[in-house]
Amino acid sequence: MNGQAVTHKRFKALVTFMYVLSFAAIILLALGLIGMLIASFAVLVIPVDTLVDLIKGSASDLTIESEGISLIVTEELINSVQIDKTLLVIMAFLATLSLVPFLMIAIYLSRWLKNLKNGEILNLKNSKYIEYIAYFIILVSVMDSIMTFISTTFVSNTLNSAMLSQEIVEQFSLESTIEINFMTIFAGILIWIIAKTMQYGSFLQDEYDATV
Amino acid sequence: MIVVRLDRVLADRKMALGELAEKVGISNVNLSNLKTGKAKAIRFSTLDAICKALDCQPADILEYEENLD
Numbered sequence: 360m361n362g363q364a365v366t367h368k369r370f371k372a373l374v375t376f377m378y379v380l381s382f383a384a385i386i387l388l389a390l391g392l393i394g395m396l397i398a399s400f401a402v403l404v405i406p407v408d409t410l411v412d413l414i415k416g417s418a419s420d421l422t423i424e425s426e427g428i429s430l431i432v433t434e435e436l437i438n439s440v441q442i443d444k445t446l447l448v449i450m451a452f453l454a455t456l457s458l459v460p461f462l463m464i465a466i467y468l469s470r471w472l473k474n475l476k477n478g479e480i481l482n483l484k485n486s487k488y489i490e491y492i493a494y495f496i497i498l499v500s501v502m503d504s505i506m507t508f509i510s511t512t513f514v515s516n517t518l519n520s521a522m523l524s525q526e527i528v529e530q531f532s533l534e535s536t537i538e539i540n541f542m543t544i545f546a547g548i549l550i551w552i553i554a555k556t557m558q559y560g561s562f563l564q565d566e567y568d569a570t571v
Numbered sequence: 572m573i574v575v576r577l578d579r580v581l582a583d584r585k586m587a588l589g590e591l592a593e594k595v596g597i598s599n600v601n602l603s604n605l606k607t608g609k610a611k612a613i614r615f616s617t618l619d620a621i622c623k624a625l626d627c628q629p630a631d632i633l634e635y636e637e638n639l640d
Contacts, residue, residue: 566611566612569604569609569610569611569612570610570611570614571601571602571604571605571610571612571613571614571617
């Protein structure tokens, strides 16, 4: 009985700690989402010339290095670059959207941990929360692939339009391909299976609770 | 469906639910769930303890009624 009490206390302490962490994650992600949304609307509204001026102001000492080649970002280079604003706006809003699955994962994780803290271990709600977390993990992988494709397309287009030699463009340009992170999808599917197992567990728990 | 006639037997024996719960060794809530038909199953050990406490047969407590649904 004493051993069980200690394990139980440790379990509760760990769950409480994780619950507080998840709550902090929700706040940080929500703030990040709001910031990204404001930045996305700013990119939409601000003219391209103003954006270029902003880049000039912030990238004055920027040097990009890759395998022995250094590219110093000069004002002339920035002036020669043609920024595809449509692609930039799409990138900004997609980056904002890509935070949403993370926020949802943190919210459902927080709800699940709160139930665990209250002693509700095996019930239908908890299994549903874990199922939703699994779906959002799979969504994270898909959105990450789309985001990578859009951003590499943007960088590739930008470099191609710049006043650079072909050799340097080839050195720094990125391939615009869609890469799917199968490990994340696999993890999502595994968590979904665990959720379904817990659903059956909650059914067994209900049966046990209803047995006199 | 199985209908629990515990209230009938309790009235015959003039025993309160709480007293029976104490004799059987289960909580008032669980015994109340059994009496009101909310319980989904009963263990043989519980049925044995109830019959011993009430000095009755399982058939006195449990009755089968055809479900009209």
